Amino acid sequence: MKSQPRSIHGDPRAQTPGSGASWCNRLQRRRLAGPALGENLRNGGASTLCVHAGTMEDATTGAVGTPIFQNSTFVLGSESYQAVEQGFARDRFLYSRYGNPNQWAVQEKLAALEGAESSLVFSSGMAAIAATVLALLEPGGHLLTSTDLYGGSYNFFQEELANMGRSVSFVDPRKLKGMEAAIRPNTELIFVELLSNPLLKVADLPALAALASRHRLRLVVDATFVSPIGCRPLEHGADLVVHSASKYLNGHSDLIAGAAIGSRKLVDRIWQRMLVFGSSLDPHACFLLERGLKTLALRMEAHHRNAFQVASFLQTHPKVRRVLFPGLESHPDFALAKGLLSRVGGMITFEIDGTDEQALALVQALKLPTEATSLGGVESLVSLPFNTSHAAFTAAQREAMGIRPGCVRLSVGIEDPADLIGDLNQALESALASHSELA
Amino acid sequence: MKNGISLSGLSEFVHEVKQDGKEAQASYGVQLDWQSGTRSQVTALAMQLGRHRLAREFQWTIDEPRPLLGQNHGPNPQEVLLSGLGGCLLVAYAVGASVLGIQLEKLQIQVRGNLDLRGFLGVEEQVPVAFQEIEYQVHLAGDGSREQFEHLHRQVERQSPNRMSLAQGVPLRGHLTIEKRL
Ligand SMILES: Cc1ncc(COP(=O)(O)O)c(C=O)c1O
Numbered sequence: 255m256k257s258q259p260r261s262i263h264g265d266p267r268a269q270t271p272g273s274g275a276s277w278c279n280r281l282q283r284r285r286l287a288g289p290a291l292g293e294n295l296r297n298g299g300a301s302t303l304c305v306h307a308g309t310m311e312d313a314t315t316g317a318v319g320t321p322i323f324q325n326s327t328f329v330l331g332s333e334s335y336q337a338v339e340q341g342f343a344r345d346r347f348l349y350s351r352y353g354n355p356n357q358w359a360v361q362e363k364l365a366a367l368e369g370a371e372s373s374l375v376f377s378s379g380m381a382a383i384a385a386t387v388l389a390l391l392e393p394g395g396h397l398l399t400s401t402d403l404y405g406g407s408y409n410f411f412q413e414e415l416a417n418m419g420r421s422v423s424f425v426d427p428r429k430l431k432g433m434e435a436a437i438r439p440n441t442e443l444i445f446v447e448l449l450s451n452p453l454l455k456v457a458d459l460p461a462l463a464a465l466a467s468r469h470r471l472r473l474v475v476d477a478t479f480v481s482p483i484g485c486r487p488l489e490h491g492a493d494l495v496v497h498s499a500s501k502y503l504n505g506h507s508d509l510i511a512g513a514a515i516g517s518r519k520l521v522d523r524i525w526q527r528m529l530v531f532g533s534s535l536d537p538h539a540c541f542l543l544e545r546g547l548k549t550l551a552l553r554m555e556a557h558h559r560n561a562f563q564v565a566s567f568l569q570t571h572p573k574v575r576r577v578l579f580p581g582l583e584s585h586p587d588f589a590l591a592k593g594l595l596s597r598v599g600g601m602i603t604f605e606i607d608g609t610d611e612q613a614l615a616l617v618q619a620l621k622l623p624t625e626a627t628s629l630g631g632v633e634s635l636v637s638l639p640f641n642t643s644h645a646a647f648t649a650a651q652r653e654a655m656g657i658r659p660g661c662v663r664l665s666v667g668i669e670d671p672a673d674l675i676g677d678l679n680q681a682l683e684s685a686l687a688s689h690s691e692l693a
Numbered sequence: 694m695k696n697g698i699s700l701s702g703l704s705e706f707v708h709e710v711k712q713d714g715k716e717a718q719a720s721y722g723v724q725l726d727w728q729s730g731t732r733s734q735v736t737a738l739a740m741q742l743g744r745h746r747l748a749r750e751f752q753w754t755i756d757e758p759r760p761l762l763g764q765n766h767g768p769n770p771q772e773v774l775l776s777g778l779g780g781c782l783l784v785a786y787a788v789g790a791s792v793l794g795i796q797l798e799k800l801q802i803q804v805r806g807n808l809d810l811r812g813f814l815g816v817e818e819q820v821p822v823a824f825q826e827i828e829y830q831v832h833l834a835g836d837g838s839r840e841q842f843e844h845l846h847r848q849v850e851r852q853s854p855n856r857m858s859l860a861q862g863v864p865l866r867g868h869l870t871i872e873k874r875l
Contacts, residue, residue: 271704273794277848279711281704281792341699394750419750440739440748470746519709522702 262333264353265289268345270336285518287371289345289353294362296369300483301551308362308544310355320359322541326350344525352529356540363547364503364513367482368495372521374514374528375540379478379498380406381533382512386496387411387445389524390472393419395442398471400427400457401655402450404498405643407476411445427457434465443472448487449479452603452639452663453656454578456587459594463491472520478502479629483554484597494520501630502599504546505553511535511543553632556668557600563671564664564678565602571679573686575660578603600666601629605658608686610640613660616685622669622677629665634674636664698791716743725755731763732756775804775827781855782829789845789852795837804829827859 265288272282288294295307310320328334328347337346347353357375365373376382387410391397399411401424411422423436427446444466446457459475466473474494475487481502487495494516497503504511512535514524528534535543558581565579577584580591581598591598606613617625623634627642637643639657649659666674694700710717722738733756737749755770757763768776779802790797805828812822833842850856 271700275792276844277852278703278707278788278792281700281707283701283704284708285705339695340701341694342701392748392750395748440746442746442748467744470741470744472745519705 261331262346263328263331264291264333264337264346266292268337268342270342271340283342285371285522287365287518288362289358289372290362291355291358294366296366299551300367303363303366304551305548307366308359308364310359320356320541320544322537323350323355324537325354344522350537351532351534354537354540356537356544357535360540360544360547361513363544364482364497364515367486367547367550368488368515369482369486370488370495370515370517370521372516372518374521374525375499375535375543376512376514376528377533377535377539378510379496379500379512380410381528381531382496382498382514383407383476384410385524385527385531385533386474386494386514387415387443388418389527390474390494390520391415391420391443394440395420396438396440397422397443397445398433398436398441399424399445400447400450401425402427402453402455403447404451404476404478405646407445407447427462428455430458430461430465433462434469437469437471441469441471443474445474445476447476447479448485449580449599449601451479451643452578452661454479454580454585454587454601454603456580456590456594458590459485459487459490459492466493467491479601480595480597480599481550481554481630483551484558484595484599488516490594493517494524499543500628502554502557503550503630504543505550505630505632506542506546507628507631507633507635509539509542509546511539553668554597554599557630557666558597560668560671560674561598561600561602561666564666564674565604567675568602568604568678571682573607573682575605575607576658577605602664602666604662604664606660606662606682606686608660610638610659610661612685613638613662614641616662616681619681619684620677621681622674623664623667629663631665632668634665634667634669636662638662695794696787696791696797698788700791703788703791718743728754729764730756731761732766771806771808771824775806778827778855778859779804779829781853782831782849785849785853785856786831786833786845789848790833790835790837793837793841793845795835795841795845797833797835799832799834801832802829 267286269283275281291310312321327349334346334348337343343352361373361375397411397420399422415422425433425436427433444462446462448457463473472493474496475492477487477495478498478501494514497513499511499513500509561579562581565577565582568574569577579585579602580587606616617636617638620636623636626635627637629635639661644652644657720741724736724738725733728734735753735755737751740747740749754767755773756766757769758765782802786800806824807826808824809820811817811820
């Protein structure tokens with residue numbers, strides 16, 4: 255059955271610039287938030303936004319929830335041709351690499367959660383980071399970033415950017431003077447992670463935003479470890495937020511995706527890069543991400559509560575030398591975290607009173623947390639920096655970064671905290687007992 | 694996109710700067726380093742657009758032809774000046790045509806200027822040092838009407854920054870720093 259094609263396939267609010275104006279000042283189109291299929295929910299509590307924001311209601315079927323539009327292309331009409339000719343293709347459905355209702359729905363949910371005008375989903379967190387950095391850093395431009403970075407971002411900045419005509423400096427974002435000294439005449443961008451891996455250092459966003467604004471730079475924040483439930487970086491002066499949506503946003507360890515969120519102006523610029531890099535997110539993956547996001551606020555609450563209990567337990571355990579959880583007063587950034595993060599999330603890093611080999615024995619003795627890289631899923635995941643994220647560094651280099659032997663990274667899931675604590679307790683006993691037997 | 698310009702992007706920028714004039718502030722700069730004889734290496738400096746910096750990775754060479762004592766490694770300063778005028782005019786024609794909804798098929802501009810080098814050489818007091826005249830010829834083709842093209846031509850005369858700067862003159866100040874010898 256062929257239904258009557260609607261004249262507009264896309265954002266009904268989108269304006270044309272107007273044709274036949276006498277000069278630039280007579281053009282009519284302004285930037286709007288979105289694109290969206292209508293006015294979207296932007297106000298409300300986090301849980302309300304998680305459940306409702308962005309949902310596409312299909313009037314034809316009355317389906318509850320956004321249907322899956324697993325199509326690569328769309329019927330073209332005069333409206334579509336006009337959008338291409340006049341340069342507003344992002345507001346119309348033309349082809350699913352350019353835009354698709356499932357992408358729009360989840361993008362609108364993310365924009366609402368971050369308090370932003372616009373957002374863009376990608377086929378991975380790295381795709382989001384690459385498109386964002388390349389959109390905002392001109393050839394010849396210089397990037398200022400942190401010494402504490404996710405390895406994939408580090409590799410991209412360190413190994414790839416130079417071949418693309420951009421330069422980079424790695425500095426400690428907590429040392430603002432050093433940061434300022436590293437700014438060059440061609441510096442355009444600061445990129446930091448809100449919570450660093452694995453030491454969970456907190457980036458002082460207001461101070462970094464002030465520095466960026468003083469030097470006319472843009473600030474991009476990777477908030478993967480925190481999620482918008484813990485902090486909305488745009489409210490603290492960031493220009494853009496990026497996420498690996500493979501982590502907390504999706505939350506079920508069954509998807510690779512990424513997102514970039516900010517003003518419509520900047521996200522439009524990133525969209526142009528996304529088109530040519532081809533890193534759009536498949537509609538079915540968008541559906542999964544949208545579904546995952548509905549429980550984000552609930553999950554983050556549980557991650558945070560569990561992590562607090564587990565961290566408090568670890569802190570009192572005699573075989574644990576140090577616990578790093580920004581929600582505990584013992585964390586060096588506790589005060590900063592308290593001011594900036596409404597919830598710290600579920601990441602804990604701790605050092606056992608032993609070697610990396612014993613830490614490996616501990617990980618293998620655990621029954622509940624899965625020995626796997628990644629984080630942010632409903633299930634607890636555990637890994638060791640020395641043989642995963644920081645395997646490329648020598649032991650001495652790791653020490654210099656603050657990663658000492660016996661360092662364990664735990665992504666606390668939403669299981670019952672008593673079960674997690676019981677499991678950690680037995681694993682600590684067995685891993686560290688075998689050491690004393692050997693000795 | 695008609696003429697390779699996003700009219701929507703242009704329109705959004707227009708409305709942005711209507712709301713916030715700061716976003717329209719652009720500062721440019723170039724640095725010239727003497728290489729040898731009449732030859733210089735030009736480097737575009739980072740520019741500022743609105744509240745943000747924009748890196749510019751462009752370098753070019755300026756030289757004089759051999760009869761004017763150079764080694765002819767690049768265009769000379771007069772050609773660079775004329776191309777700066779022509780390039781700015783071209784932007785204005787292309788943008789203006791897009792605003793008017795004209796699909797361009799040809800846009801070519803020739804810019805010519807005459808100097809009497811006796812002025813520079815100081816051999817004749819009465820001869821002006823400056824260009825006596827600068828003239829440009831624009832060739833346009835496209836789906837616009839004669840009236841539209843004439844309107845465009847008049848608009849460009851009024852709106853092109855480099856044209857206006859040359860036509861009206863701008864305050865120009867030079868400062869000297871004498872550095873320690875190497
Ligand atoms: C902080 C952070 N940023 C970015 C990424 C990259 O995301 P993805 O794996 O989705 O490409 C990760 C993934 O591990 C991460 O932990």
